[in-house]
Amino acid sequence: MKLDHSLSLFSFIYLVILPLISAQACQRTCGKLPINYPFGTGPFCGDPRFQQYVSCNQDKLTLTTQTGRYPVTKIDYANQAIYISDPSMSTCACTQPSKGFGLDWDAPFSFHDDNVFTLLDCSTTASPIFRSNNFDGNNSPTVPLCDRQGTPICSFLYSCTAISMLNLPISTCCVYTPVDLGPSFELDLQKLKCSSYSGFYSFSGQEANPENGQYGITLKYKFNVFNNYPSLCANCEMSNGACGYAEVYNAFVCNCPSGLNTTTDCYFGVSWNDGKRLLPWHRGTLILSLVWFVFRMIL
Template structure:
C-alpha cells in the first residue's frame, strides 16, 4: 500500500511539472482604455496570439502599434473586417504640417496595407528625389521603369496644398507625389530621407468629402489574418463565448483559456500544415505579403 501511495504521489508531481505554466487570471483583460480587445490581440504577454503580441500592446490604458519606425496610437479596430487603424503623430494633415521620417512595417509582421490607403509624399526634391527618377529604384537594376507617383493623383495633391498648414511647405504642387507602391516597396518602408521628401500625409477614407481635405480620415489602415487559412480558431471562439480571454503559455505557446472560473490549459499540437492553429500557436512568418 505504501508503494502504491508513493507511486501515485510521484505521478501527480510529474504531471504538474509538464502542465503549461498558467498566466494570471487578471493578466488578460477584455479592454484597453475604452477599446475592446479580442483575439488575436491581447493586453500583455500570454494574451491573444503570440505573433501579434510585440506589435499591439496595451500600456497605461493606451493601445499602441509598434514597428521599427516608431510607436503609433491605434485609433480603432474593425474586428469584423480584420482591420486596425493607426495614427502617426509625425505625419502632416490638413491642420498640421511637420517634418517626418516616414513609416514602415517590419518585414515579418503579420500585417499588410489596406488597399484604401493613400500615401502623399510632400515637399519632395524635383531634381534629386528618386520618386521622379523611378528607373533606379526598386527595379533590381534590370532597367525596367517602375512608376512611383500616381499621375492621376494630382487632384489629391491640389486639395492637400489648399490646406493652410500644408501650403507652408515648399510649393509648387509638383513637389507632391501620390506614392504608388501601396505596400511601400520590397522593404515595406517609406524612408523619406532616401526619397528626399520633407513629410508625408496618409489617409484611408474621404469620408464623403473628396474636395475637403479637412474632413478626410488621416492615418494608416492595416489588415491582419488569423492564420494562413484565415480561420478563427474554434477553441478560441468557445473560450470567448464562455466569457474567457484567449491566451498562450509554455515553450510551445500552448493555448490557454483565461476564464472567470480559472485557466483551462490545452496541450494539443498543431497539424502538419504550417500556420494552421489548433491549440498551439507556433507560426512566426509574415502573413499576407507572400
C-alpha cells in the first residue's frame, strides 16, 4: 500500500510538478533583438498570424516570404515597423543580380512609405516600366512606374564605384514608385526586365552620398483590424512573460519564466487588501517547496 502511495506521488511530481519548473518556451529576445508581441521565438509564441513569417533560429530573427528568407535587422515597436536586409540587394559597395522581393498576399505586412526602390540595369526597350504613351492598347490610362523626380537618386547611385564599373547608362535606372499596393506587391525583376535593385529606408540626411544610405526594406504591421494592443498581452509582458497562444482555438496564453502557461499573467496572485503581488521568481520557490513537501510525505 505504501509502495502504491509512493508511486502515485512520484507520478504527480513527474506529470505536474516537473512541467511547471521547465524552461520558458517563449523567449523575450532573439540574439540581440528584443522580442515582443506580435512576434515570437518559437511555436505557439507571439501572434499566430505572424508565426509563419517571422521566426528565430540560432539567435537570428528572419522574415520568410515567397521570394526567400531575410534577416531582420531592427524592430521599431513604437512605430510598428520592422527592418530587413536582402543579401541579393545591390548597394553602393556591391552590385549583383537579384530576383527581387515580394510579400505573400495574406502576410500581415505592408510596405512603409519611407521605402525607396531603385531598379538597376533595366532594358529600355523591353521593360514595362518605361511607358511613353498615356494609354495602353485598350485605351486605358497607364500609370507611370518611374518617379520622374528620382533622377538625382539614379545619378548618385550610378556614381558608386561598384555600379559605375558596369558602364550602365543612366536611362537604365528607375526609381520605382508603386510601393503602396499593400501586401500583394511584388518586385519581380524578371518580369520588369531589370537585373538588380537597391532599397533605401533612410539617407541619413545625406541624399547626395549613396554610401551613407541605409540599405534595406521597412515593413509596417498591425496588431489587428483596429490595431489595438491586446491588454492581456500587455499585462503578461509586464510580469516578465511572453505572449503566446494555445494549439487549440489559438486562445491567448502567457508563457512565464517558470515554464508555466497561464491565461492571465506571471504573477502568482494578488491579495485583496492591496498587498504586493508575488514576484515571478517566487513561483519557482513555491514549486520547489511543494516538491520538498511531497518528498517529506514519501519518507
